[in-house]
Structures are given as C-alpha cells and as structure tokens.
Amino acid sequence: MPIQIRHSVIHGFTKEAGEPVAHVDKKDRLLDNTLPSVFSLVQGMVTLLGKKESSQVWGRFGNNGREGPFPGRFAGYIDDVSSVEGFLALSHLAVDEISRTAEAQQASTGGHILCATYDDDAGNTRVIVAMIKQRSGLQLDDNLVPINIVEIDMSKLHQAAQIRVGEFRQTIELQAEQHDDEGEEQADVTYLSFVAKRADRGSSAYFINALGCEVGVSSTKATTRLYKAVDAFFRENEELNPYLRNAKDALSAFLRQEADAQRLVTMDALQDVMDRVVRPEHAHLVREMTQTLNGDRFKVPDGFLVSETVLRKHTKVVLEGARLTLKFDRGMLGTDRNAELFFDEDNRALTIQNLSNEMMGRLQQTLNDG
Structure with missing residues (x-):
C-alpha cells in the first residue's frame, strides 16, 4: 500500500x-x-x-x-x-x-x-x-x-x-x-x-x-537495542533461527573489539559481521539486515559507542567442572527466584528455569535413552 x-x-x-x-x-x-x-x-x-x-x-x-x-x-x-x-x-x-x-x-x-x-x-x-x-x-x-x-x-x-x-x-x-x-x-x-x-x-x-x-541516544540504550534487534531478527525467521546463538556470540565478540579500540559501532561494520554468520545459501536473508535494524522498529543508531555495562550483561560465562560444563549469558544469572538461572547460594544450587520446548524434548529423550 x-x-x-x-x-x-x-x-x-x-x-x-x-x-x-x-x-x-x-x-x-x-x-x-x-x-x-x-x-x-x-x-x-x-x-x-x-x-x-x-x-x-x-x-x-x-x-x-x-x-x-x-x-x-x-x-x-x-x-x-x-x-x-x-x-x-x-x-x-x-x-x-x-x-x-x-x-x-x-x-x-x-x-x-x-x-x-x-x-x-x-x-x-x-x-x-x-x-x-x-x-x-x-x-x-x-x-x-x-x-x-x-x-x-x-x-x-x-x-x-x-x-x-x-x-x-x-x-x-x-x-x-x-x-x-x-x-x-x-x-x-x-x-x-x-x-x-x-x-x-x-x-x-x-x-x-x-x-x-x-x-543520538545513550550508549546504554543503543547497545541494548542492538542486542534485542539481532535476537528478534534471527529468532523470528525460521531459516535464520538456527544461527541465533552464533549471531549473538559474533555480536558480542564484535562489540568487545570495538569497545577495546574505542571505535564507534557502525552499520557497515556490523553488516560485515552478520554476513559471516550464515552459510552462503542463506546470505540473501541478512544482506540488508542493518537497514532493518536502523529502521522504524528497532531504531538502532547509525553510529554509537559500546556500553560496557550492557556488553558485560550479554557476555558468556563458562562454568566447567569434572562432569559439567555450563555456558550462559551473564544477564540470565540472578538471585531472584524468577531469574532464568536462579543462584541459591545457601543451598549451593543453580536452577535452570523456562526451558524451551527443544531443550525439554532433548532432556526427555536423554532420560528415555537411559
């Protein structure tokens, strides 16, 4: 129309x-x-x-x-x-x-x-x-x-x-x-x-x-918008959904690089990163991705400095033990019982909540396989 x-x-x-x-x-x-x-x-x-x-x-x-x-x-x-x-x-x-x-x-x-x-x-x-x-x-x-x-x-x-x-x-x-x-x-x-x-x-x-x-908007708002926009862009497209985890990891690595160099995040540089996340047969789906991110829905600015606070929140934490390895976004962890990863220090426990249907299915299958 x-x-x-x-x-x-x-x-x-x-x-x-x-x-x-x-x-x-x-x-x-x-x-x-x-x-x-x-x-x-x-x-x-x-x-x-x-x-x-x-x-x-x-x-x-x-x-x-x-x-x-x-x-x-x-x-x-x-x-x-x-x-x-x-x-x-x-x-x-x-x-x-x-x-x-x-x-x-x-x-x-x-x-x-x-x-x-x-x-x-x-x-x-x-x-x-x-x-x-x-x-x-x-x-x-x-x-x-x-x-x-x-x-x-x-x-x-x-x-x-x-x-x-x-x-x-x-x-x-x-x-x-x-x-x-x-x-x-x-x-x-x-x-x-x-x-x-x-x-x-x-x-x-x-x-x-x-x-x-x-x-211009603050670096905190701009960085937060970018993470939300990338998540939605990959999550909402069935063909791109399998790349979501890699896209978020690549985004964090890119933002860490720009923050350390004290450079502005630009749409051109971000597009180069996202182009490398997907396989060639899906390249057309992300070719103009940054125009969508910069557009009316997500309003990610054309250039901004990285917020260290927001970046740390999305940085992966890796816990390794003899029988267990956990890798998660720092922002998932909390002492509130509603947190996705509820840390109960008194009981030396970590509770994972709000599991996806895929995770539930894999856990059930693992139990069934003995």
Whole structure:
C-alpha cells in the first residue's frame, strides 16, 4: 500500500557558499498531491530514508532552551494535522529557520525544502522536512511544482528530518503523567530521525539546529537495542533461527573489539559481521539486515559507542567442572527466584528455569535413552 499524502509544499532559498542568503521563496499554496510528479517526489524521499547510503540517526527535539521555535510550533500543529493553515505556517517556519542557520554556516548553499505530512503504509502519520538540491532528473517550475520526475537518486537528498507524530504525541502524554525531570529518559523516546548524505554530515549541523533536533541516544540504550534487534531478527525467521546463538556470540565478540579500540559501532561494520554468520545459501536473508535494524522498529543508531555495562550483561560465562560444563549469558544469572538461572547460594544450587520446548524434548529423550 503506497503512502497517503495529506499536505505537501516546496519552498526555497538562494545562497552561495560563503555568502549570505540572497532570497527566500515561501509558497502560500499546497502542491497538488494528485499530480504523479508530486507523489513520485514525496514517495521517493520517504523511500530513501534508512537506505544504506542514508542510514538514520535517531533522536528527539531538544529541551535545553536553545532548540528554537520549531519544536513548540510542531507540538501545536499535531493537534490538527488536517489543518492546511497549520501545515503551511509550520513549513514557513521550517524554511525560515533553515535559511537562518544556513547563513551562519559558511559552507552551506541554498536549495529547496520539501515539507510533507503523510500517512505511511501502516496508517501512521509522519512529517518530513527534506533539503533537495535541484539536479538533472528533478525539475521545478516557477511555482516550485515538480515536473518530469523520472527517478529519485541519492544525489538529491542531502538532509532530511522525519518526525513520527504518534510517537511524539505519546511522549508528550508520558511526560505529563510522570511529572519529573527523568521522564523523557525513562521513556526512551526517539520519535525523530535525521539523515544526510554521508559526505555531507560534517556540514549539516545547521539543518539539525534549525529544527531543534537533538540527535543520538545513550550508549546504554543503543547497545541494548542492538542486542534485542539481532535476537528478534534471527529468532523470528525460521531459516535464520538456527544461527541465533552464533549471531549473538559474533555480536558480542564484535562489540568487545570495538569497545577495546574505542571505535564507534557502525552499520557497515556490523553488516560485515552478520554476513559471516550464515552459510552462503542463506546470505540473501541478512544482506540488508542493518537497514532493518536502523529502521522504524528497532531504531538502532547509525553510529554509537559500546556500553560496557550492557556488553558485560550479554557476555558468556563458562562454568566447567569434572562432569559439567555450563555456558550462559551473564544477564540470565540472578538471585531472584524468577531469574532464568536462579543462584541459591545457601543451598549451593543453580536452577535452570523456562526451558524451551527443544531443550525439554532433548532432556526427555536423554532420560528415555537411559
């Protein structure tokens, strides 16, 4: 099912590198979403988000008093996302703020700003603000209406922010319920993603600042998300399920290597590791795995430092005795009677709980075999 565009508009501003903004062109009429060229452009921008060349950096709006007017205006807009006036006012503010911050960035140049509110194929409402450079294959008429869209390629998407309206609304509700300074941290909210051409990321801070974005999550959250994502990815695919244990071991080894070297975990490096986990006949099943991990469901950041605390929790512990060898994730062990591995120190006992059906079957078969 394709996306459903509610509102869309293109504004623009003129600026040469090292020069001030010469002109801002703000439109007061929406684009006609029934035009194939308009739909093609918006759909093309949305489709590019999260692809290998434009992996997403997750975050939220800032709240440190330096985030500017956009987050507050956005909070007001979502009260009625069907409002044309509200959408146009928000888009005007976006181009004003982007052109203003671009002026302070000497290397920045002008371009066109696509703003759109749309529903994705699952019916979730989202807002995208994207900087587009006019190149061959993308033509705009005098009213900034796209014409002759043949295809969208990465050369046309330089910076973009996508805001998930439902998740943003839930965050506001959670904060209202919690009434404390730690509410946002507890909620682990990442309703906003930012993308940029990799070659441009060093110079695109002005775009982030213009929209009041605060990108990035803590290393603890990022590392935790990665473990959960890899587990789900392999567990939920019948053909990949047999590789789950090897995948988690390879992940821990990789994270230990990156942590010791004090390097950022990147999706490219992680993909190389996961490619080596499976046999050649299953290689196609993990070929674009990191795009899924970086996407809407798991929101694993494009680059982050490893959390030693989380890594230790998932590091294997090996217990060896004359008649017994146990190997398990450190996080399974606990002194709580509900722990998967309940350590009863007083009785010198270790109880294994919540055995899988496969383990139960193998134990029963072993007993039957005598």
